[in-house]
Amino acid sequence: MTLKEENIPPAFSHLSPDLVSEITATAIRKEIPKDTEILREGQYVKVIPIVLEGLIKVFTRHEGKELLLYYIRPNESCIMSFSASLKNEPSNIYAVTEEDTKAMLLPVDKVADWTRQFPDINTLFFQQYNLRYGELLETIHHVLFDRMDKRLYDYLQEKVKLTNKNPLKLSHRQIANELGTAREVISRVMKKLESEGKLQQLPNSIKIL
Template sequence: MDEIRKSLSFLSPDLIKKIEESSAIKDIPKDTEILREGQYVKVIPIVLDGLIRVFSRFSDKELLLYYIKPSESCIMSFASSLKNDPSRIFATTEEDSRVLLLPVDEVSSWIHQFPSINTLFYQQYNLRYSELLNTISHVIFDKMDKRLYDYLVEKSNLTRQNPLKISHRQIASELGTAREVVSRVMKKLESEGKVLQHSNSIEIMVGD
């Protein structure tokens, strides 16, 4: 259980022991839906390795909200579980991931027994709040070429992949726009030397 202690080193030893006794570690393949809108949350994930994508869906469009990286959790799952409300978000593994699953019933009691667990969720709240503000700012104020380029750079950095194996349709879905818009803006970025499109991937051009 060294990976739990490493990821949650800021928690008290007694709480870490409880987590080791009551929680499960699961290896989840890439592109697996682990939470959907309307589902009641039974476990709260903490990513030990890999990457999880959290998004909302409106009609046939999605909007990427944030990524959950190693040693991070999903504050929206935490909030829904405490209120016993159905989830308002979707979560899918962006890559093969190893996830620690905290049982909701235990977490509710740990909050009272071990105040240090609040540190985890306060940290996540602050992080996600800032990320959601950034997402709103991008949607409202940024032109699509900047949104698209920043999105590609972030995904490349997080997944450590360049070129990215991703379709225009998938990009459009995650940015909440139309595929035709993505294709048009991608041509603009390519003409500016910022990206290079291959048959099944997109390469971000890194300047000197």
């Protein structure tokens, strides 16, 4: 489904009319079901997504363990995909839809042309760089300095905020994967948080109190 100019997301409101016309002529709007892998490590990037609705999780994986890097929210993009595409290098991250997602897909060959022809598009991606850099610093800080109970509770609160859902349908294994730890660690810390009255473990979900 191609885009109409009135459907251009707010993130593009500062762009020149000529660039907006280029985007509407070439970008594809796509609905992507929840839990769909849209990019994997080693894969060459063909399109750069701009999220219109929904949520995309970006993470890395090493020796069977995952570490959540950041989420792509509405009106945001994946700066690591942008960087890999401009350098024509394979991706070093995974991207999976966390919710049913509507995205605008920008062909990488067109984006490369636009960065040369329309300097204003660079502002968009510089803004994304700044946003992701801050989030990655925060992730590193959590991993290095925060106790697991704080990391876990902050993670669950962020999930509620991002998805507008409480209770959350999450398994201990899924949480462990995203936080880069073992399921047994999550189960132990979850019991501690529950005893402190911060959450309630239901049969198939977790409720933040």
